[in-house]
Amino acid sequence: xxxxxxxxxxxxxxxxxxxxxxxxxxxxxxxxxxxxxxxxxxxxxxxxxxxxxxxxxxxxxxxxxxxxxxxxxxxxxxxxxxxxxxxxxxxxxxxxxxxxxxxxxxxxxxxxxxxxxxxxxxxxxxxxxxxxxxxxxxxxxxxxxxxxxxxxxxxxxxxxxxxxxxxxxxxxxxxxxxxxxxxxxxxxxxxxxxxxxxxxxxxxxxxxxxxxxxxxxxxx
Numbered sequence: 001x002x003x004x005x006x007x008x009x010x011x012x013x014x015x016x017x018x019x020x021x022x023x024x025x026x027x028x029x030x031x032x033x034x035x036x037x038x039x040x041x042x043x044x045x046x047x048x049x050x051x052x053x054x055x056x057x058x059x060x061x062x063x064x065x066x067x068x069x070x071x072x073x074x075x076x077x078x079x080x081x082x083x084x085x086x087x088x089x090x091x092x093x094x095x096x097x098x099x100x101x102x103x104x105x106x107x108x109x110x111x112x113x114x115x116x117x118x119x120x121x122x123x124x125x126x127x128x129x130x131x132x133x134x135x136x137x138x139x140x141x142x143x144x145x146x147x148x149x150x151x152x153x154x155x156x157x158x159x160x161x162x163x164x165x166x167x168x169x170x171x172x173x174x175x176x177x178x179x180x181x182x183x184x185x186x187x188x189x190x191x192x193x194x195x196x197x198x199x200x201x202x203x204x205x206x207x208x209x210x211x212x213x214x215x216x217x218x219x220x
Contacts, residue, residue, distance in 0.1 A: 001040070004204045013198065014191045022134070023047075023107070030055055036184045037192040038199075040064070043107045047180040057183040057193075064199055065179035066214035068154040069111055071167035074145045081167040083119070089149075090124040096148035099138040102131030107177075109135070112151040115174040139163060153177070155212040178216070 005016030019026070019036075023043035027050050030036050039056070041047045050056050071081055081092065089098070101109030109131055116122040132138040135152050142150040143162035150163075157165050171177075181199060183192045198204055205215045 003207045004199065007203050007207070008195055008198050011198075011203070013195060014189070016195065024105075027055075030184050030186075033186070035186075037187040037189040038181060038196050039184055040179060040181050042179055044178055044180060047182065050182075050184075055185055057185050057187065060193060060196060061180060061182040062200075063178045063216045064181045065208055066216055067177040067179070067212075068171065068214075069108075069115060069151055069169040069174065069177070070154045070157045070165045071169070072139070072142050072150050072152055072157050072163040073148060073166050074142055075162050075164045077145075078149070078164060078166045083167045083169055086120050089116070089121045090128070093125065093128055093148060096128075097130040098125055098128055099130045099132060099141045099147040099150040100152070101135040101138055102133065103129070104131065106131070106134060108138075108151070108153055111174045111177055115151075115169045118173040153212075158212040179213075 001018045005018055008016055021029075023041040023046045026036070026039060027041070027046040030039060030050060031053065039047075039050070047056075047061065051061060071083065081087065100112045101107065103109040103113040113122060116125065130141070130147065132141070135156055138150045139152045139156050139160055141147045142152075143160050149166075151169075154165070154168065157163055181196060183196055200215070208215055
């Protein structure tokens with residue numbers, strides 16, 4: 001987002017300031033009147049909540065990006081793992097833990113649990129799961145060798161050379177991973193929708209794809 005913001009500015013657009021936080025935190029800030037001109041969310045639930053509360057400008061909501069789930073191991077460790085129904089994840093863990101975002105509230109962890117349930121292996125590993133506050137915390141534990149395996153977004157795995165992707169979960173085993181975008185209803189910035197539309201431009205697409213995201217369609 002920082003890179004996309006800079007490219008927008010270089011193309012003659014207004015200055016872009018990016019505020020990073022959990023989707024839930026940002027949504028609550030918008031509900032409380034925080035100044036925001038474009039909302040990007042990794043959680044459709046929170047986007048739906050803002051939409052139901054009329055906190056989003058009609059006609060601006062869209063699914064911008066998609067992602068995948070990856071099974072990761074510390075770099076240089078772990079052979080490729082074919083992911084299929086009943087794959088031996090519990091045996092692979094040995095005495096170690098499987099780290100992921102906390103499935104009770106972190107979207108990445110919720111997607112991971114859904115995938116493991118569909119694959120029929122959740123019950124075998126549930127008591128071995130170490131939930132983390134964010135998916136990046138899970139990534140860090142694997143990168144430091146403190147956990148033998150973790151489940152993170154493909155984009156996070158790609159950003160850390162200290163982890164290796166040993167398997168990618170088929171998308172049909174979990175709900176679609178969407179990143180939604182919209183203009184908050186309270187925004188008065190004249191270029192809010194201009195920047196929103198720029199997020200679907202070829203210039204922005206190249207940045208997102210370079211980081212491992214899939215761009216959904218050509219616009220709203």
